Amino acid sequence: MxxxxxxxxxxxxxxxxxxxxxxxxxxxxxxxxxxxxxxxxxxxxxxxxxxxxxxxxxxxxxxxxxxxxxxxxxxxxxxxxxxxxxxxxxxxxxxGSGVTTLAITLDKRRTKEVLAANGIRTPRFQLLSRESDLSEDLKFPLFLKPNGEGSSRGITAKSLVVSREELQGVVSEMVSRYRQPVLAEEYLTGREFTVGLLGNSPEVLPIVEVSFDGLPEGAPRFDCYEVKWIYDSLDAGYDTTVCPAEVDDDLRSRIEDTAKRTFEALEIRDLCRLDLRLDEDAEPSVFDVNALPGLIPDPEENSRFPKAAYASGRSYDQLIAEIFASALERQGMGF
Structure with missing residues (x-):
């Protein structure tokens, strides 16, 4: 082959x-x-x-x-x-996933529309081209991100805003730099998790909790570019992830169920990593879906999908082999 x-x-x-x-x-x-x-x-x-x-x-x-x-x-x-x-x-x-799924999951608004249509919780949101577009229905604080970027591009310490004045400056800067609308969503303050899924009829890998408690004073307390690529880097030496997450059986079951329903609703294939927070009802609420999750091999770099795979007892080569085998099996091929 x-x-x-x-x-x-x-x-x-x-x-x-x-x-x-x-x-x-x-x-x-x-x-x-x-x-x-x-x-x-x-x-x-x-x-x-x-x-x-x-x-x-x-x-x-x-x-x-x-x-x-x-x-x-x-x-x-x-x-x-x-x-x-x-x-x-x-x-x-x-x-991996097909053309339509990858187009949708890169578009955060369309992803959330699919989730909402399938009864999967996701924070309330609106797409903005300018501050004046903001509906009175959304409640501050709001979290802002470019609508069509991955790897936390455009998500910075400024992304969490508490007023229209703050929102105006951040929206203007994002639109200008990334040349696309900005997704504004109501900010959830519950625990944050990231969940990897592997295969078709997918296996949910050990849940990763994203924790900000160990970061230095003044660092953002939410996942953003600075946290993911600067604080949680080899040189800085911070680790914002806990895997397996310390959750009880009931919460684990609800997170896994939400992850599988998301995988199915978006017609994802072979592998996926999704991000969620607990909402005001302590229910898992999906705020981002990555159908092309990072596959950095070095465990010290805390790439979250491989980290979950390592926690399941897999080696890196085993992880790649399973993705490969899943794709071949799905298409009637084999090693």
Whole structure:
């Protein structure tokens, strides 16, 4: 079997810790190499295919039997769907979610509309192009984020706002920088969790709690770019994750049920990681869904999907093998 590993590779001189989030969604060469090594246990060759403007011709001429897809795409509102669309046009089967699902899950408003339509709790929200769009129905504090970004791009210490005056400045800055509307949602103050799902009829991996108690004074007490990529980095040495989370059986069951219903409602395939908080009724409320979760191999980097897999007793190679096997089985193929 000849496999394409479709991806976007971080530039060699780029550092997320610098605060520049331009390429935050891309994968480090070490991650690409770790996935490639794992795949070579089960196939004859793995070719890294950069998800750029040359990707279509590379895929068309490559004679590939399968693609292991972690590509973020390069631009546009549905960029995570670009490579899957090419692969489908070329008839190359691939891992992970399909074109429609990836387009929807990158769009935070559309994701929340699907969740709400399926009776899955999600914080009340509104899409804003300017401060004056804000409905009187939404209650402060509000949490603001660009509508179509991943890896916490655009989500900063400024994202939590308590007044229209604060909101005006942040919305204006986000719209100007990211050239897209801003999602405003009511901020939930309950415990925060992130949940990984693996396979079809998915297994819920051990739940990760995101905790901010150990951060220094003045650090944000919510997940944002600074917390994820600066405080919780190898150099800074903070760890904002607890896995397995300390939850009782009842809460675990409710979180797992919410995660599985979300997976099904959005027609996700093979793998997923979703973020939720407990709402005022202490019920899990989903606020973000990542159908292309990060796969950083180094446990010290606290990549949350692999961290949950490690807590389940899996090695990194086993995790990649299970994603690969799930995708092959789904398409009637096999090792």
């Amino acid at each position: 000849k496999v394409a590993l479709t991806c976007n590779i971080l530039p060699s001189d780029y550092s997320r810790e610098s605060g520049d989030d331009t390429f935050a969604e891309f994968d480090a060469p070490s991650t690409i190499e770790a996935i490639k090594r794992a795949l070579l246990n089960f196939c004859d060759s793995v070719t890294v295919v950069e998800a750029d403007e040359d990707a279509y011709e590379t895929l068309r001429r490559g004679g590939f039997d399968f693609a292991f897809n972690i590509a973020e795409g390069v631009r546009g509102e549905a960029r995570e769907a670009q490579i899957p669309a090419m692969l489908e046009m070329l008839g190359i089967p691939y891992s």
